[in-house]
Amino acid sequence: MRLLIIEDELRTADYLQQGLRENGYVVDCAHTGIDGLHMARQQAYDLVILDVNLPELDGWAVLQRLRAESATRIMMLTAHGRLSDRVKGLDLGADDYLLKPFEFPELLARIRSLLRRNDQQVQPSTLRVADLELDPGRHRAWRGSTRIDLTAKEFSLLHLLMRQSGEVLSRTQIISLVWDMNFDCDTNVVEVSIRRLRAKIDDPFEDKLIHTLRGVGYVLEARR
Ligand code: CA
Numbered sequence: 001m002r003l004l005i006i007e008d009e010l011r012t013a014d015y016l017q018q019g020l021r022e023n024g025y026v027v028d029c030a031h032t033g034i035d036g037l038h039m040a041r042q043q044a045y046d047l048v049i050l051d052v053n054l055p056e057l058d059g060w061a062v063l064q065r066l067r068a069e070s071a072t073r074i075m076m077l078t079a080h081g082r083l084s085d086r087v088k089g090l091d092l093g094a095d096d097y098l099l100k101p102f103e104f105p106e107l108l109a110r111i112r113s114l115l116r117r118n119d120q121q122v123q124p125s126t127l128r129v130a131d132l133e134l135d136p137g138r139h140r141a142w143r144g145s146t147r148i149d150l151t152a153k154e155f156s157l158l159h160l161l162m163r164q165s166g167e168v169l170s171r172t173q174i175i176s177l178v179w180d181m182n183f184d185c186d187t188n189v190v191e192v193s194i195r196r197l198r199a200k201i202d203d204p205f206e207d208k209l210i211h212t213l214r215g216v217g218y219v220l221e222a223r224r
Pocket of ligand 1: 008009052
């Protein structure tokens with residue numbers, strides 16, 4: 001689950017980022033409305049946590065623009081507690097509205113609730129390439145009738161390769177989409193993970209699906 005925090009107060013942003021990371025989320029941070037909007041357009045986030053008082057472009061404007069373009073969940077996080085502000089936020093399409101100061105357990109509970117709504121909206125459908133099947137709902141894969149158990153990272157990696165089947169993905173793209181964007185850019189981790197994934201979904205089978213393009217990246221596709 002990848003979250004974006006748009007918050008100009010650095011201490012609050014750091015506190016949020018650290019706390020959410022400790023709870024297993026991948027978290028990116030922007031400190032101005034413009035940067036936040038830009039990042040939200042570059043990358044699909046499961047949830048955007050949006051401050052109202054922001055430099056350059058305020059939270060209301062960011063909310064309006066994001067809402068016009070995507071269905072990403074948006075939680076307003078602000079010291080503006082007046083009823084008229086809360087109503088404005090919800091009218092402009094915010095999915096939730098949390099007042100500062102807040103208690104971290106409440107923030108986490110609200111995030112879980114919003115992300116559950118996401119899950120229900122998007123019916124995960126099974127992906128197929130040749131005889132390889134991936135069931136995102138149950139985190140399982142099969143090749144033919146052989147069930148394959150995957151770790152969480154292997155699952156994310158395979159999910160990405162199958163969604164983009166036939167397209168070459170560079171190591172950098174894979175790092176940014178499967179690992180934290182701020183991950184220390186050691187692309188070796190991609191090679192190691194691809195090798196592990198291959199050992200499960202390709203090595204035991206005759207038809208290989210993951211292909212390496214030297215110096216470019218990887219592609220998953222059926223070649224016969
Ligand atoms: Ca602020």
